[in-house]
Amino acid sequence: MLVVHNPFRTSTVLAVLISLLLLGCSRPPEIIGIENASISASTTPDLSRHRIFIATTRSASNEPGALLSASRASSLGLASVEVTVPPTHVVGQLERPKDLPPDPRTEFSAVEARLYGNDAAMIDAINRELAARPVGQRRLLLFVHGYNNTTSDALLRLAQFVEDTGFQGVPILFSWASAATTSRYVYDLNSALIARGEIRQIADIMAQTNAESSDVFAHSMGTFLTMEGLVDLQQAGTLGRRGTINHVMLASPDIDIDLFRSQLGQLSPAIRDRIYVLVSRDDKALRVSSRIAGGIPRVGVANTAELEQLGVTVIDLSEIGDSSSGSHSKFAGSPDVVQLIGAGLNSVGRFGEDTSPAVSQILSVSPIRIFGD
Incomplete structure (x- = not known):
């Protein structure tokens, strides 16, 4: 058999691998x-505290500090953790400890797991x-993390986002x-596919609470999982019928554009009208994914024009350059972006309407642009 060496293909694969390593x-x-035995979070003054509930398709972990592993569980697990935010916290930053135990005076900590x-x-x-x-x-906020995340990664990012x-x-x-x-990108993609079936149980749990309404925020590969879950709920006839959905926000979606078009086509106009897509042309991680x-x-x-034609609102973050978390996570790493999202989530009515002066x-004063609202 004749084997022809293709230097272009080799260089492309090497570029992808190098990018992944970087x-x-x-x-x-x-x-x-x-917990820090000498500096307890329970006695540290001026902390912010957020009880974060967890629904998971991960199996339990015996590793100290992990709580949950990378292995797939056979059923949905349920838990909660209290995350403390230090009084020195700066908007857009995630002051995560590099060494253990955390110092709650200057670093995030995660305690009281239930x-x-x-x-x-x-x-x-x-x-x-x-x-x-x-x-x-x-209200409830369902946050779906992205590729290459541990539970600690996602938990702390959500706490910083909420704060x-x-x-x-x-x-x-x-x-x-x-x-x-x-x-292990392919493992993560398959894990997301496996997890989409659990969206129904999570939706059932949320519908049975006393919440007045709900918001959904997903990042990266988590947007793929979220869209698949929404399609599943739509086909089951329950999407939007068991409680009010205010916003479905998709940050840096790692979704094939043709697949996204197909997913949107299976959703009702009422749900499509609540979808907001955060994009950025300089997203290095998505270039690798492509x-x-x-x-x-x-x-x-x-x-942005192509996405707007699909009937969703597009929030263009391409000109934002101050993200502490890089080009792929501007939703949390840029002060302007995270505060804009907050103003929209906490407003009455649709994101960016005249009822939200904070958004305006x-x-x-920001290079953020919104199309289709």
């Missing part, structure tokens, strides 16, 4: 349940959190079984 910096330690044996126990716990909030703030947006409701993290290793996918463009770097104020 993305894979050393990961900080897992911190869930790791496990729930069934849906009812989780629902009761969420309802207690909702009852502690005034009418008008009894910086000023979200007033109760946050829920959907932690699916990412391998949290840059070279190469892995054989050159097919990803939604997060797609042309941010847009007037």
Whole structure:
């Protein structure tokens, strides 16, 4: 058999591998349940605290600080963790400890992990959190993390996001079984596919709480999982019929543009009208993802006019250059962006309408552009 060496193909594969290696910096330690014996979070003044509920397709972990592993579980697990935010926190930053134990005076910590044996126990716990909030703030936020995330990664990012947006409701993290290793992209993609079936159970749990309404925020590969879950709920006839969905926000979507068009086509106009897509032309991670996918463009770097024609609102972050978390996570790493999202989530009505003066104020001094609202 004649084998012809293709230098272009080889160089392309090498470029992808090098890019993946550059993305894979050393990961900080897992911190869930790791308390500082000499500086307790319970006695540290001026901390912000967020009880974050977790629905997961990960199996349990015996590793200190991990709580959950990269292995796939056979059923949905339920838990919650209290995350503390230091009084020195800066908007757009994630002051994550590089060494253990965390210092709650200057670093995020994750304490008081609780496990729930069934849906009812989780629902009761969420309802207690909702009852502690005034009418008008009894909302849920479902956050779906992306590729290459541990539970600690996603949990702390969500806590920082809740803190910086000023979200007033109760946050829920959907932690699916990412391998949290840059070279295992295909494993993560398959884990997301496996996890999409659990969206129904999560939606059932949310519908049975006393929440007034819900928001959904997904990042990267988590947007693929979210869209697949929405399509599944639409086909089951339950999407949007068991509670009000305010916003479905998709940040840096790692979705094939043709697949996204197909997914949108299976959703009702009422749901499409609530979808907001955060894009950025300089997203390096999605450029790598496009190469892995054989050159097919990803939604997060797609042309804004093309996306607008699909009936979704597009939030273009291409000119934002101050993200502490890089080009792929501007939703949390840029002060302007995270505060804009917060103003939209906490507003009455659709994102960016005249009922949200805070949104208009941010847009007037920021290079963020919104199309299709």
